[in-house]
Amino acid sequence: MKPTHFSMSFTSMISQRRFLPSISSLLALEAVSRLGSASAAAKDLSLTQSAVSHQLKQLEAQMGVRLIARDKMKLTLTPAGQEFVQEARLLLERLSQASIKLRANPAGGSLNLSILPAFGLHWLAPRLKDFNHHHPNVSINLQTHKLPFSFDNSSSHAAIHYGKRDWPDVNYLELLPNHVIPVCAPGSMKHPVKTAKGLLAHPLLHLETHPDSWEQWFGHIQHPVSGLKGSLFDQSSTMAQAAVHGLGVALLPTFVAQEEVESGRLVLAFECPPVALGMYYLVWPKAHVQYSPLKHFRDWLEAQRPEQSS
Known part of the structure:
Protein backbone atom coordinates (compact mmCIF):
# COMPACT_ATOMS: atom_id res chain seq x y z
CA MET A 1 0.00 0.00 0.00
CA LYS A 2 1.39 3.36 -1.04
CA PRO A 3 1.97 5.67 1.97
CA THR A 4 -0.08 8.85 2.05
CA HIS A 5 1.47 12.31 2.13
CA PHE A 6 0.27 12.72 5.72
CA SER A 7 1.87 9.49 6.92
CA MET A 8 5.16 10.36 5.21
CA SER A 9 5.15 13.85 6.75
CA PHE A 10 4.33 12.47 10.19
CA THR A 11 7.09 9.86 9.95
CA SER A 12 9.53 12.57 8.92
CA MET A 13 8.49 14.70 11.88
CA ILE A 14 8.96 11.82 14.32
CA SER A 15 12.41 11.07 12.93
CA GLN A 16 13.46 14.67 13.61
CA ARG A 17 12.26 14.75 17.22
CA ARG A 18 15.78 14.29 18.49
CA PHE A 19 16.49 17.84 17.25
CA LEU A 20 13.59 19.36 19.19
CA PRO A 21 14.89 21.10 22.32
CA SER A 22 12.95 21.27 25.56
CA ILE A 23 10.91 24.37 26.42
CA SER A 24 13.01 24.90 29.55
CA SER A 25 16.26 25.00 27.58
CA LEU A 26 14.79 27.49 25.09
CA LEU A 27 13.59 29.68 27.95
CA ALA A 28 17.07 29.59 29.48
CA LEU A 29 18.71 30.58 26.18
CA GLU A 30 16.19 33.39 25.60
CA ALA A 31 16.69 34.76 29.12
CA VAL A 32 20.49 34.74 28.80
CA SER A 33 20.22 36.46 25.43
CA ARG A 34 18.04 39.16 26.97
CA LEU A 35 19.81 39.57 30.34
CA GLY A 36 23.43 38.68 29.64
CA SER A 37 24.21 36.33 32.54
CA ALA A 38 23.19 32.98 33.99
CA SER A 39 22.50 34.54 37.40
CA ALA A 40 20.13 37.15 35.95
CA ALA A 41 18.43 34.50 33.81
CA ALA A 42 18.06 32.26 36.85
CA LYS A 43 16.37 35.05 38.80
CA ASP A 44 14.07 35.81 35.86
CA LEU A 45 13.06 32.15 35.52
CA SER A 46 12.91 31.41 39.28
CA LEU A 47 15.64 28.76 38.91
CA THR A 48 19.10 28.22 40.33
CA GLN A 49 22.11 29.42 38.36
CA SER A 50 23.36 25.85 38.05
CA ALA A 51 20.01 24.78 36.59
CA VAL A 52 20.25 27.46 33.91
CA SER A 53 23.84 26.49 33.11
CA HIS A 54 22.79 22.85 32.85
CA GLN A 55 19.97 23.72 30.44
CA LEU A 56 22.36 25.69 28.21
CA LYS A 57 24.97 22.92 28.11
CA GLN A 58 22.28 20.34 27.38
CA LEU A 59 20.95 22.47 24.51
CA GLU A 60 24.41 22.90 22.98
CA ALA A 61 25.07 19.17 23.25
CA GLN A 62 21.74 18.34 21.63
CA MET A 63 22.27 20.80 18.76
CA GLY A 64 25.93 20.02 18.34
CA VAL A 65 26.59 23.75 17.98
CA ARG A 66 28.27 26.27 20.29
CA LEU A 67 25.56 28.77 21.22
CA ILE A 68 27.13 30.61 24.17
CA ALA A 69 30.41 32.54 24.35
CA ARG A 70 31.49 32.39 27.99
CA LEU A 111 -10.70 33.35 15.73
CA ASN A 112 -7.72 35.70 15.45
CA LEU A 113 -8.90 38.73 13.49
CA SER A 114 -6.64 41.60 12.45
CA ILE A 115 -8.61 44.83 12.08
CA LEU A 116 -8.16 48.39 10.92
CA PRO A 117 -8.54 50.58 14.05
CA ALA A 118 -11.34 52.92 12.92
CA PHE A 119 -13.35 50.19 11.21
CA GLY A 120 -12.96 47.89 14.20
CA LEU A 121 -13.92 50.53 16.76
CA HIS A 122 -16.83 52.21 14.97
CA TRP A 123 -18.34 49.56 12.70
CA LEU A 124 -17.36 46.07 13.87
CA ALA A 125 -17.19 46.35 17.67
CA PRO A 126 -20.81 47.53 18.15
CA ARG A 127 -22.00 44.45 16.20
CA LEU A 128 -19.86 41.77 17.88
CA LYS A 129 -22.30 41.31 20.76
CA ASP A 130 -24.72 39.85 18.22
CA PHE A 131 -22.06 37.43 16.98
CA ASN A 132 -21.28 36.35 20.55
CA HIS A 133 -24.99 35.77 21.14
CA HIS A 134 -25.28 33.44 18.13
CA HIS A 135 -21.86 31.77 18.55
CA PRO A 136 -21.03 31.71 22.28
CA ASN A 137 -18.32 29.06 21.85
CA VAL A 138 -16.25 31.15 19.42
CA SER A 139 -13.86 33.69 20.92
CA ILE A 140 -12.88 36.63 18.71
CA ASN A 141 -9.33 37.84 19.41
CA LEU A 142 -8.85 41.30 17.90
CA GLN A 143 -5.53 42.88 17.01
CA THR A 144 -5.14 46.10 15.06
CA HIS A 145 -2.96 46.63 12.04
CA LYS A 146 -2.08 49.41 9.66
CA LEU A 147 -1.34 48.94 6.00
CA PRO A 148 0.58 47.19 4.61
CA PHE A 149 -0.26 43.88 6.32
CA SER A 150 0.87 40.33 5.59
CA PHE A 151 -0.39 36.99 6.88
CA ASP A 152 3.19 35.70 6.61
CA ASN A 153 4.15 37.56 9.80
CA SER A 154 0.86 37.20 11.66
CA SER A 155 -1.08 34.59 13.63
CA SER A 156 -4.37 35.99 12.26
CA HIS A 157 -6.88 33.68 10.62
CA ALA A 158 -8.44 36.63 8.78
CA ALA A 159 -8.13 40.39 8.44
CA ILE A 160 -10.11 43.47 7.49
CA HIS A 161 -8.70 44.95 4.30
CA TYR A 162 -9.48 48.32 2.73
CA GLY A 163 -8.89 49.35 -0.86
CA LYS A 164 -9.02 47.00 -3.82
CA ARG A 165 -8.73 43.27 -4.45
CA ASP A 166 -4.96 43.59 -4.58
CA TRP A 167 -3.81 40.98 -2.04
CA PRO A 168 -2.36 37.77 -3.50
CA ASP A 169 -3.46 34.28 -2.45
CA VAL A 170 -6.42 35.32 -0.29
CA ASN A 171 -10.19 34.99 -0.47
CA TYR A 172 -12.42 38.05 -0.27
CA LEU A 173 -15.79 38.85 1.27
CA GLU A 174 -16.99 42.31 0.24
CA LEU A 175 -18.31 44.17 3.30
CA LEU A 176 -19.19 47.78 2.54
CA PRO A 177 -17.95 50.78 0.55
CA ASN A 178 -15.94 53.45 2.35
CA HIS A 179 -18.32 56.39 2.02
CA VAL A 180 -16.59 59.59 3.15
CA ILE A 181 -17.79 63.12 3.89
CA PRO A 182 -15.85 66.37 4.57
CA VAL A 183 -16.40 67.59 8.13
CA CYS A 184 -15.06 70.31 10.40
CA ALA A 185 -15.70 71.85 13.81
CA PRO A 186 -18.74 74.15 14.09
CA GLY A 187 -17.68 77.78 13.65
CA SER A 188 -14.23 76.91 12.31
CA MET A 189 -15.12 78.51 8.96
CA LYS A 190 -15.95 82.21 8.94
CA HIS A 191 -18.08 81.81 5.82
CA PRO A 192 -20.01 78.76 4.53
CA VAL A 193 -18.30 76.92 1.70
CA LYS A 194 -20.53 77.14 -1.38
CA THR A 195 -18.35 75.11 -3.77
CA ALA A 196 -15.87 72.26 -3.41
CA LYS A 197 -13.13 74.61 -4.57
CA GLY A 198 -13.80 76.71 -1.48
CA LEU A 199 -12.45 73.90 0.70
CA LEU A 200 -8.98 74.51 -0.72
CA ALA A 201 -8.80 77.73 1.28
CA HIS A 202 -8.93 75.76 4.53
CA PRO A 203 -6.45 73.32 6.15
CA LEU A 204 -7.12 69.79 4.92
CA LEU A 205 -6.28 66.84 7.17
CA HIS A 206 -4.80 63.68 5.65
CA LEU A 207 -4.48 60.00 6.57
CA GLU A 208 -0.97 58.51 6.36
CA THR A 209 -2.13 55.22 4.88
CA HIS A 210 -4.22 56.95 2.18
CA PRO A 211 -2.62 60.37 1.63
CA ASP A 212 -4.34 60.82 -1.75
CA SER A 213 -7.91 60.54 -0.41
CA TRP A 214 -8.60 64.24 -0.91
CA GLU A 215 -7.39 64.09 -4.51
CA GLN A 216 -9.68 61.08 -5.08
CA TRP A 217 -12.61 62.91 -3.50
CA PHE A 218 -12.14 66.04 -5.61
CA GLY A 219 -11.85 63.83 -8.69
CA HIS A 220 -15.16 62.11 -7.89
CA ILE A 221 -16.98 65.45 -7.70
CA GLN A 222 -15.50 66.56 -11.03
CA HIS A 223 -12.98 69.04 -9.62
CA PRO A 224 -9.58 67.34 -10.07
CA VAL A 225 -6.66 68.68 -8.02
CA SER A 226 -3.16 67.44 -7.20
CA GLY A 227 -0.34 67.98 -4.73
CA LEU A 228 -2.52 68.79 -1.73
CA LYS A 229 -0.64 69.33 1.53
CA GLY A 230 -1.66 69.24 5.17
CA SER A 231 -1.26 67.54 8.53
CA LEU A 232 -0.95 63.74 8.52
CA PHE A 233 -2.62 61.36 10.98
CA ASP A 234 -2.10 57.64 11.49
CA GLN A 235 -5.76 56.83 12.23
CA SER A 236 -9.17 58.17 11.21
CA SER A 237 -10.23 58.43 14.86
CA THR A 238 -7.24 60.64 15.66
CA MET A 239 -7.94 62.79 12.61
CA ALA A 240 -11.58 63.13 13.69
CA GLN A 241 -10.52 64.50 17.06
CA ALA A 242 -8.18 66.97 15.34
CA ALA A 243 -11.13 68.19 13.29
CA VAL A 244 -13.29 68.46 16.44
CA HIS A 245 -10.67 70.79 17.91
CA GLY A 246 -10.66 73.01 14.83
CA LEU A 247 -7.38 71.95 13.21
CA GLY A 248 -8.90 71.59 9.75
CA VAL A 249 -11.30 69.74 7.48
CA ALA A 250 -11.25 65.94 7.70
CA LEU A 251 -12.47 63.49 5.10
CA LEU A 252 -13.99 60.82 7.33
CA PRO A 253 -15.81 57.54 6.77
CA THR A 254 -19.50 58.01 7.52
CA PHE A 255 -19.35 55.36 10.27
CA VAL A 256 -16.71 57.48 12.03
CA ALA A 257 -18.28 60.89 11.35
CA GLN A 258 -21.89 59.98 12.18
CA GLU A 259 -21.58 60.02 15.96
CA GLU A 260 -19.58 63.26 15.94
CA VAL A 261 -22.08 64.98 13.63
CA GLU A 262 -25.09 63.78 15.63
CA SER A 263 -23.49 65.09 18.84
CA GLY A 264 -22.80 68.48 17.24
CA ARG A 265 -19.03 68.22 17.60
CA LEU A 266 -18.62 68.18 13.80
CA VAL A 267 -20.63 69.57 10.91
CA LEU A 268 -20.52 69.10 7.14
CA ALA A 269 -17.88 71.41 5.69
CA PHE A 270 -19.53 71.22 2.26
CA GLU A 271 -23.02 69.99 1.41
CA CYS A 272 -22.64 66.96 -0.85
CA PRO A 273 -23.60 63.27 -0.93
CA PRO A 274 -21.10 60.77 0.53
CA VAL A 275 -18.43 59.61 -1.94
CA ALA A 276 -17.22 55.98 -2.06
CA LEU A 277 -13.40 55.89 -2.27
CA GLY A 278 -12.80 52.18 -1.78
CA MET A 279 -14.19 48.97 -0.33
CA TYR A 280 -13.80 47.17 2.98
CA TYR A 281 -13.27 43.41 2.75
CA LEU A 282 -12.82 40.45 5.01
CA VAL A 283 -9.83 38.53 3.65
CA TRP A 284 -8.40 35.16 4.68
CA PRO A 285 -5.67 32.81 3.42
CA LYS A 286 -6.82 29.86 1.39
CA ALA A 287 -5.34 27.56 4.02
CA HIS A 288 -8.00 28.75 6.50
CA VAL A 289 -11.03 28.25 4.25
CA GLN A 290 -12.37 25.28 6.22
CA TYR A 291 -11.57 26.66 9.70
CA SER A 292 -14.91 26.40 11.51
CA PRO A 293 -14.80 29.64 13.60
CA LEU A 294 -13.91 31.58 10.45
CA LYS A 295 -16.78 30.00 8.53
CA HIS A 296 -19.21 31.03 11.30
CA PHE A 297 -17.79 34.56 11.28
CA ARG A 298 -18.01 34.88 7.49
CA ASP A 299 -21.62 33.74 7.47
CA TRP A 300 -22.48 36.20 10.24
CA LEU A 301 -20.70 39.08 8.48
CA GLU A 302 -22.62 38.47 5.29
CA ALA A 303 -25.82 39.20 7.20
CA GLN A 304 -24.32 42.43 8.57
CA ARG A 305 -23.54 43.95 5.20
CA PRO A 306 -25.61 47.09 4.49
CA GLU A 307 -27.10 45.71 1.26
CA GLN A 308 -28.55 42.83 3.30
CA SER A 309 -29.75 44.92 6.23
CA SER A 310 -33.48 45.23 6.70
Missing part, protein backbone atom coordinates in the same frame (compact mmCIF):
# COMPACT_ATOMS: atom_id res chain seq x y z
CA ASP A 71 33.82 34.69 29.91
CA LYS A 72 34.20 35.40 33.63
CA MET A 73 31.78 38.32 33.78
CA LYS A 74 29.18 37.85 31.04
CA LEU A 75 27.54 35.34 28.74
CA THR A 76 27.01 36.35 25.13
CA LEU A 77 25.50 34.44 22.26
CA THR A 78 27.54 33.31 19.30
CA PRO A 79 26.29 34.34 15.84
CA ALA A 80 24.66 30.93 15.52
CA GLY A 81 23.09 31.36 18.96
CA GLN A 82 21.76 34.81 18.08
CA GLU A 83 20.11 33.52 14.92
CA PHE A 84 18.67 30.52 16.74
CA VAL A 85 17.26 32.53 19.65
CA GLN A 86 15.40 34.87 17.31
CA GLU A 87 13.45 31.95 15.89
CA ALA A 88 13.03 30.40 19.35
CA ARG A 89 11.64 33.66 20.76
CA LEU A 90 8.98 33.81 18.04
CA LEU A 91 7.95 30.21 18.75
CA LEU A 92 7.81 30.82 22.50
CA GLU A 93 5.64 33.89 21.95
CA ARG A 94 3.28 31.94 19.70
CA LEU A 95 3.07 29.12 22.24
CA SER A 96 2.37 31.61 25.03
CA GLN A 97 -0.40 33.23 22.99
CA ALA A 98 -1.91 29.83 22.23
CA SER A 99 -1.88 28.95 25.94
CA ILE A 100 -3.60 32.21 26.88
CA LYS A 101 -6.28 31.65 24.23
CA LEU A 102 -6.81 28.08 25.41
CA ARG A 103 -7.35 29.25 28.99
CA ALA A 104 -9.69 32.01 27.81
CA ASN A 105 -11.78 29.59 25.74
CA PRO A 106 -11.28 25.98 26.93
CA ALA A 107 -14.13 24.82 24.68
CA GLY A 108 -12.03 25.79 21.66
CA GLY A 109 -12.98 27.88 18.68
CA SER A 110 -10.84 31.01 18.71
Whole structure:
Protein backbone atom coordinates (compact mmCIF):
# COMPACT_ATOMS: atom_id res chain seq x y z
CA MET A 1 0.00 0.00 0.00
CA LYS A 2 1.39 3.36 -1.04
CA PRO A 3 1.97 5.67 1.97
CA THR A 4 -0.08 8.85 2.05
CA HIS A 5 1.47 12.31 2.13
CA PHE A 6 0.27 12.72 5.72
CA SER A 7 1.87 9.49 6.92
CA MET A 8 5.16 10.36 5.21
CA SER A 9 5.15 13.85 6.75
CA PHE A 10 4.33 12.47 10.19
CA THR A 11 7.09 9.86 9.95
CA SER A 12 9.53 12.57 8.92
CA MET A 13 8.49 14.70 11.88
CA ILE A 14 8.96 11.82 14.32
CA SER A 15 12.41 11.07 12.93
CA GLN A 16 13.46 14.67 13.61
CA ARG A 17 12.26 14.75 17.22
CA ARG A 18 15.78 14.29 18.49
CA PHE A 19 16.49 17.84 17.25
CA LEU A 20 13.59 19.36 19.19
CA PRO A 21 14.89 21.10 22.32
CA SER A 22 12.95 21.27 25.56
CA ILE A 23 10.91 24.37 26.42
CA SER A 24 13.01 24.90 29.55
CA SER A 25 16.26 25.00 27.58
CA LEU A 26 14.79 27.49 25.09
CA LEU A 27 13.59 29.68 27.95
CA ALA A 28 17.07 29.59 29.48
CA LEU A 29 18.71 30.58 26.18
CA GLU A 30 16.19 33.39 25.60
CA ALA A 31 16.69 34.76 29.12
CA VAL A 32 20.49 34.74 28.80
CA SER A 33 20.22 36.46 25.43
CA ARG A 34 18.04 39.16 26.97
CA LEU A 35 19.81 39.57 30.34
CA GLY A 36 23.43 38.68 29.64
CA SER A 37 24.21 36.33 32.54
CA ALA A 38 23.19 32.98 33.99
CA SER A 39 22.50 34.54 37.40
CA ALA A 40 20.13 37.15 35.95
CA ALA A 41 18.43 34.50 33.81
CA ALA A 42 18.06 32.26 36.85
CA LYS A 43 16.37 35.05 38.80
CA ASP A 44 14.07 35.81 35.86
CA LEU A 45 13.06 32.15 35.52
CA SER A 46 12.91 31.41 39.28
CA LEU A 47 15.64 28.76 38.91
CA THR A 48 19.10 28.22 40.33
CA GLN A 49 22.11 29.42 38.36
CA SER A 50 23.36 25.85 38.05
CA ALA A 51 20.01 24.78 36.59
CA VAL A 52 20.25 27.46 33.91
CA SER A 53 23.84 26.49 33.11
CA HIS A 54 22.79 22.85 32.85
CA GLN A 55 19.97 23.72 30.44
CA LEU A 56 22.36 25.69 28.21
CA LYS A 57 24.97 22.92 28.11
CA GLN A 58 22.28 20.34 27.38
CA LEU A 59 20.95 22.47 24.51
CA GLU A 60 24.41 22.90 22.98
CA ALA A 61 25.07 19.17 23.25
CA GLN A 62 21.74 18.34 21.63
CA MET A 63 22.27 20.80 18.76
CA GLY A 64 25.93 20.02 18.34
CA VAL A 65 26.59 23.75 17.98
CA ARG A 66 28.27 26.27 20.29
CA LEU A 67 25.56 28.77 21.22
CA ILE A 68 27.13 30.61 24.17
CA ALA A 69 30.41 32.54 24.35
CA ARG A 70 31.49 32.39 27.99
CA ASP A 71 33.82 34.69 29.91
CA LYS A 72 34.20 35.40 33.63
CA MET A 73 31.78 38.32 33.78
CA LYS A 74 29.18 37.85 31.04
CA LEU A 75 27.54 35.34 28.74
CA THR A 76 27.01 36.35 25.13
CA LEU A 77 25.50 34.44 22.26
CA THR A 78 27.54 33.31 19.30
CA PRO A 79 26.29 34.34 15.84
CA ALA A 80 24.66 30.93 15.52
CA GLY A 81 23.09 31.36 18.96
CA GLN A 82 21.76 34.81 18.08
CA GLU A 83 20.11 33.52 14.92
CA PHE A 84 18.67 30.52 16.74
CA VAL A 85 17.26 32.53 19.65
CA GLN A 86 15.40 34.87 17.31
CA GLU A 87 13.45 31.95 15.89
CA ALA A 88 13.03 30.40 19.35
CA ARG A 89 11.64 33.66 20.76
CA LEU A 90 8.98 33.81 18.04
CA LEU A 91 7.95 30.21 18.75
CA LEU A 92 7.81 30.82 22.50
CA GLU A 93 5.64 33.89 21.95
CA ARG A 94 3.28 31.94 19.70
CA LEU A 95 3.07 29.12 22.24
CA SER A 96 2.37 31.61 25.03
CA GLN A 97 -0.40 33.23 22.99
CA ALA A 98 -1.91 29.83 22.23
CA SER A 99 -1.88 28.95 25.94
CA ILE A 100 -3.60 32.21 26.88
CA LYS A 101 -6.28 31.65 24.23
CA LEU A 102 -6.81 28.08 25.41
CA ARG A 103 -7.35 29.25 28.99
CA ALA A 104 -9.69 32.01 27.81
CA ASN A 105 -11.78 29.59 25.74
CA PRO A 106 -11.28 25.98 26.93
CA ALA A 107 -14.13 24.82 24.68
CA GLY A 108 -12.03 25.79 21.66
CA GLY A 109 -12.98 27.88 18.68
CA SER A 110 -10.84 31.01 18.71
CA LEU A 111 -10.70 33.35 15.73
CA ASN A 112 -7.72 35.70 15.45
CA LEU A 113 -8.90 38.73 13.49
CA SER A 114 -6.64 41.60 12.45
CA ILE A 115 -8.61 44.83 12.08
CA LEU A 116 -8.16 48.39 10.92
CA PRO A 117 -8.54 50.58 14.05
CA ALA A 118 -11.34 52.92 12.92
CA PHE A 119 -13.35 50.19 11.21
CA GLY A 120 -12.96 47.89 14.20
CA LEU A 121 -13.92 50.53 16.76
CA HIS A 122 -16.83 52.21 14.97
CA TRP A 123 -18.34 49.56 12.70
CA LEU A 124 -17.36 46.07 13.87
CA ALA A 125 -17.19 46.35 17.67
CA PRO A 126 -20.81 47.53 18.15
CA ARG A 127 -22.00 44.45 16.20
CA LEU A 128 -19.86 41.77 17.88
CA LYS A 129 -22.30 41.31 20.76
CA ASP A 130 -24.72 39.85 18.22
CA PHE A 131 -22.06 37.43 16.98
CA ASN A 132 -21.28 36.35 20.55
CA HIS A 133 -24.99 35.77 21.14
CA HIS A 134 -25.28 33.44 18.13
CA HIS A 135 -21.86 31.77 18.55
CA PRO A 136 -21.03 31.71 22.28
CA ASN A 137 -18.32 29.06 21.85
CA VAL A 138 -16.25 31.15 19.42
CA SER A 139 -13.86 33.69 20.92
CA ILE A 140 -12.88 36.63 18.71
CA ASN A 141 -9.33 37.84 19.41
CA LEU A 142 -8.85 41.30 17.90
CA GLN A 143 -5.53 42.88 17.01
CA THR A 144 -5.14 46.10 15.06
CA HIS A 145 -2.96 46.63 12.04
CA LYS A 146 -2.08 49.41 9.66
CA LEU A 147 -1.34 48.94 6.00
CA PRO A 148 0.58 47.19 4.61
CA PHE A 149 -0.26 43.88 6.32
CA SER A 150 0.87 40.33 5.59
CA PHE A 151 -0.39 36.99 6.88
CA ASP A 152 3.19 35.70 6.61
CA ASN A 153 4.15 37.56 9.80
CA SER A 154 0.86 37.20 11.66
CA SER A 155 -1.08 34.59 13.63
CA SER A 156 -4.37 35.99 12.26
CA HIS A 157 -6.88 33.68 10.62
CA ALA A 158 -8.44 36.63 8.78
CA ALA A 159 -8.13 40.39 8.44
CA ILE A 160 -10.11 43.47 7.49
CA HIS A 161 -8.70 44.95 4.30
CA TYR A 162 -9.48 48.32 2.73
CA GLY A 163 -8.89 49.35 -0.86
CA LYS A 164 -9.02 47.00 -3.82
CA ARG A 165 -8.73 43.27 -4.45
CA ASP A 166 -4.96 43.59 -4.58
CA TRP A 167 -3.81 40.98 -2.04
CA PRO A 168 -2.36 37.77 -3.50
CA ASP A 169 -3.46 34.28 -2.45
CA VAL A 170 -6.42 35.32 -0.29
CA ASN A 171 -10.19 34.99 -0.47
CA TYR A 172 -12.42 38.05 -0.27
CA LEU A 173 -15.79 38.85 1.27
CA GLU A 174 -16.99 42.31 0.24
CA LEU A 175 -18.31 44.17 3.30
CA LEU A 176 -19.19 47.78 2.54
CA PRO A 177 -17.95 50.78 0.55
CA ASN A 178 -15.94 53.45 2.35
CA HIS A 179 -18.32 56.39 2.02
CA VAL A 180 -16.59 59.59 3.15
CA ILE A 181 -17.79 63.12 3.89
CA PRO A 182 -15.85 66.37 4.57
CA VAL A 183 -16.40 67.59 8.13
CA CYS A 184 -15.06 70.31 10.40
CA ALA A 185 -15.70 71.85 13.81
CA PRO A 186 -18.74 74.15 14.09
CA GLY A 187 -17.68 77.78 13.65
CA SER A 188 -14.23 76.91 12.31
CA MET A 189 -15.12 78.51 8.96
CA LYS A 190 -15.95 82.21 8.94
CA HIS A 191 -18.08 81.81 5.82
CA PRO A 192 -20.01 78.76 4.53
CA VAL A 193 -18.30 76.92 1.70
CA LYS A 194 -20.53 77.14 -1.38
CA THR A 195 -18.35 75.11 -3.77
CA ALA A 196 -15.87 72.26 -3.41
CA LYS A 197 -13.13 74.61 -4.57
CA GLY A 198 -13.80 76.71 -1.48
CA LEU A 199 -12.45 73.90 0.70
CA LEU A 200 -8.98 74.51 -0.72
CA ALA A 201 -8.80 77.73 1.28
CA HIS A 202 -8.93 75.76 4.53
CA PRO A 203 -6.45 73.32 6.15
CA LEU A 204 -7.12 69.79 4.92
CA LEU A 205 -6.28 66.84 7.17
CA HIS A 206 -4.80 63.68 5.65
CA LEU A 207 -4.48 60.00 6.57
CA GLU A 208 -0.97 58.51 6.36
CA THR A 209 -2.13 55.22 4.88
CA HIS A 210 -4.22 56.95 2.18
CA PRO A 211 -2.62 60.37 1.63
CA ASP A 212 -4.34 60.82 -1.75
CA SER A 213 -7.91 60.54 -0.41
CA TRP A 214 -8.60 64.24 -0.91
CA GLU A 215 -7.39 64.09 -4.51
CA GLN A 216 -9.68 61.08 -5.08
CA TRP A 217 -12.61 62.91 -3.50
CA PHE A 218 -12.14 66.04 -5.61
CA GLY A 219 -11.85 63.83 -8.69
CA HIS A 220 -15.16 62.11 -7.89
CA ILE A 221 -16.98 65.45 -7.70
CA GLN A 222 -15.50 66.56 -11.03
CA HIS A 223 -12.98 69.04 -9.62
CA PRO A 224 -9.58 67.34 -10.07
CA VAL A 225 -6.66 68.68 -8.02
CA SER A 226 -3.16 67.44 -7.20
CA GLY A 227 -0.34 67.98 -4.73
CA LEU A 228 -2.52 68.79 -1.73
CA LYS A 229 -0.64 69.33 1.53
CA GLY A 230 -1.66 69.24 5.17
CA SER A 231 -1.26 67.54 8.53
CA LEU A 232 -0.95 63.74 8.52
CA PHE A 233 -2.62 61.36 10.98
CA ASP A 234 -2.10 57.64 11.49
CA GLN A 235 -5.76 56.83 12.23
CA SER A 236 -9.17 58.17 11.21
CA SER A 237 -10.23 58.43 14.86
CA THR A 238 -7.24 60.64 15.66
CA MET A 239 -7.94 62.79 12.61
CA ALA A 240 -11.58 63.13 13.69
CA GLN A 241 -10.52 64.50 17.06
CA ALA A 242 -8.18 66.97 15.34
CA ALA A 243 -11.13 68.19 13.29
CA VAL A 244 -13.29 68.46 16.44
CA HIS A 245 -10.67 70.79 17.91
CA GLY A 246 -10.66 73.01 14.83
CA LEU A 247 -7.38 71.95 13.21
CA GLY A 248 -8.90 71.59 9.75
CA VAL A 249 -11.30 69.74 7.48
CA ALA A 250 -11.25 65.94 7.70
CA LEU A 251 -12.47 63.49 5.10
CA LEU A 252 -13.99 60.82 7.33
CA PRO A 253 -15.81 57.54 6.77
CA THR A 254 -19.50 58.01 7.52
CA PHE A 255 -19.35 55.36 10.27
CA VAL A 256 -16.71 57.48 12.03
CA ALA A 257 -18.28 60.89 11.35
CA GLN A 258 -21.89 59.98 12.18
CA GLU A 259 -21.58 60.02 15.96
CA GLU A 260 -19.58 63.26 15.94
CA VAL A 261 -22.08 64.98 13.63
CA GLU A 262 -25.09 63.78 15.63
CA SER A 263 -23.49 65.09 18.84
CA GLY A 264 -22.80 68.48 17.24
CA ARG A 265 -19.03 68.22 17.60
CA LEU A 266 -18.62 68.18 13.80
CA VAL A 267 -20.63 69.57 10.91
CA LEU A 268 -20.52 69.10 7.14
CA ALA A 269 -17.88 71.41 5.69
CA PHE A 270 -19.53 71.22 2.26
CA GLU A 271 -23.02 69.99 1.41
CA CYS A 272 -22.64 66.96 -0.85
CA PRO A 273 -23.60 63.27 -0.93
CA PRO A 274 -21.10 60.77 0.53
CA VAL A 275 -18.43 59.61 -1.94
CA ALA A 276 -17.22 55.98 -2.06
CA LEU A 277 -13.40 55.89 -2.27
CA GLY A 278 -12.80 52.18 -1.78
CA MET A 279 -14.19 48.97 -0.33
CA TYR A 280 -13.80 47.17 2.98
CA TYR A 281 -13.27 43.41 2.75
CA LEU A 282 -12.82 40.45 5.01
CA VAL A 283 -9.83 38.53 3.65
CA TRP A 284 -8.40 35.16 4.68
CA PRO A 285 -5.67 32.81 3.42
CA LYS A 286 -6.82 29.86 1.39
CA ALA A 287 -5.34 27.56 4.02
CA HIS A 288 -8.00 28.75 6.50
CA VAL A 289 -11.03 28.25 4.25
CA GLN A 290 -12.37 25.28 6.22
CA TYR A 291 -11.57 26.66 9.70
CA SER A 292 -14.91 26.40 11.51
CA PRO A 293 -14.80 29.64 13.60
CA LEU A 294 -13.91 31.58 10.45
CA LYS A 295 -16.78 30.00 8.53
CA HIS A 296 -19.21 31.03 11.30
CA PHE A 297 -17.79 34.56 11.28
CA ARG A 298 -18.01 34.88 7.49
CA ASP A 299 -21.62 33.74 7.47
CA TRP A 300 -22.48 36.20 10.24
CA LEU A 301 -20.70 39.08 8.48
CA GLU A 302 -22.62 38.47 5.29
CA ALA A 303 -25.82 39.20 7.20
CA GLN A 304 -24.32 42.43 8.57
CA ARG A 305 -23.54 43.95 5.20
CA PRO A 306 -25.61 47.09 4.49
CA GLU A 307 -27.10 45.71 1.26
CA GLN A 308 -28.55 42.83 3.30
CA SER A 309 -29.75 44.92 6.23
CA SER A 310 -33.48 45.23 6.70
